[in-house]
Amino acid sequence: MLSLGIESTAHTFGVGICDEKGNLLANAKSVYSPPKGKGIIPAEAAEHHKKKAASVIASALDEAGIRLEDVDIFSFSQGPGLPPCLNVGREIIRRIAGDKPIYGVNHCVAHIEIGLLKTNATDPVVCYVSGGNTQIIAFVANRYRCFGETIDIALGNALDVFAREAGLGLPGGPRVEELAKGGKFIELPYVVKGMDLSFTGIVTEAIKKLKAGYALEDLCFSLQETCFAMLVEVTERAMAHTEKEEVLLTGGVAANLRLREMFEIMCRERSARFYVVPHEFAGDNGAMIAWVGVLLHRSGSEPLDPEKLEIKPRWRTDEVEVPWKELKF
DSSP: EEEEEOOOHHHHEEEEEEEEOOOOOEEEEOOOOTTOOOOOOOOHHHHHHHHHHHHHHHHHHHHOOOOOOOOEEEEEEESSSOOHHHHHHHHHHHHHHHOOOEEEHHHHHHHHHHHHHHSOSSSOEEEEEEESSSEEEEEETTEEEEEEEEEBSSSHHHHHHHHHTTOSSSHHHHHHHHTTTTTOOOOOOOOTTTEEEOHHHHHHHHHHHHHHTHHHHHHHHHHHHHHHHHHHHHHHHHHHHHOEEEEEEESSGGGGGHHHHHHHHHHTTTOOOOEEEEETTTTTTHHHHHHHHHHHTTTTTOOGGGGOOOOOOTTGGGGOOOOTTTTTO
């Protein structure tokens, strides 16, 4: 059985292909770059996806060495995400699937499941941190529960906002990480509210200090250290609450080596196991959508009606039914 998945929640249009055993045969993508100094413009990102769709699909099929007719099931990122971008994925999957099964996939759950597939993690507390989402998640009582999350902007977005103000371009995370290597610590607000996190005040203060003449390297270092420490704190408390002994770091910001180091230290001190999704699958990608399509199909979930496909821009992780957890592959 072959599964094709389309990812189109935000800046990335991705197409992945895998088989029923989780062998990933293709993972093609094209990433929209917003105008210099600006964030994602949803209508422009959607237009990018429309223009690149055919070539990315062709690239994925070529990489997998198959034809479109060989695909058995189709999936698309149904949400959460930017509505214009989600609409592109929905319309394309409807057009190429024909009369074959179509499944709608939660983007956040897909990030978790690709992490589980590509590591040895079995039952972790998940720190899912990206440009659009920041959540501390664990599988409890038959679904993924959010034990902590951002109450304003996601961490990846926070880093991008600061990077734009500093003239570093997008994506901002890699540039902030590089400059942070030469910085020293300056105190910034540390905002953990119960189990939730807030990043807007930290970014506002960092920008204020940047305009006041503080060294950019010092601010990059301090922004990372403060925000990452907040993430590690909430994750550790979620581990204590759930009594789980594993941590999985996933999402685009998982590529940050300093964030990985801080989690490694925390897990070592707790005698816990730490896993991080491979770099290729840290950011948004179609392979994770294709894989969850397999999970849904194998669990007996009903395919969607092609004539009634809907998008779910605010679809929460803890609203997703997870019927595949007992499956053996």
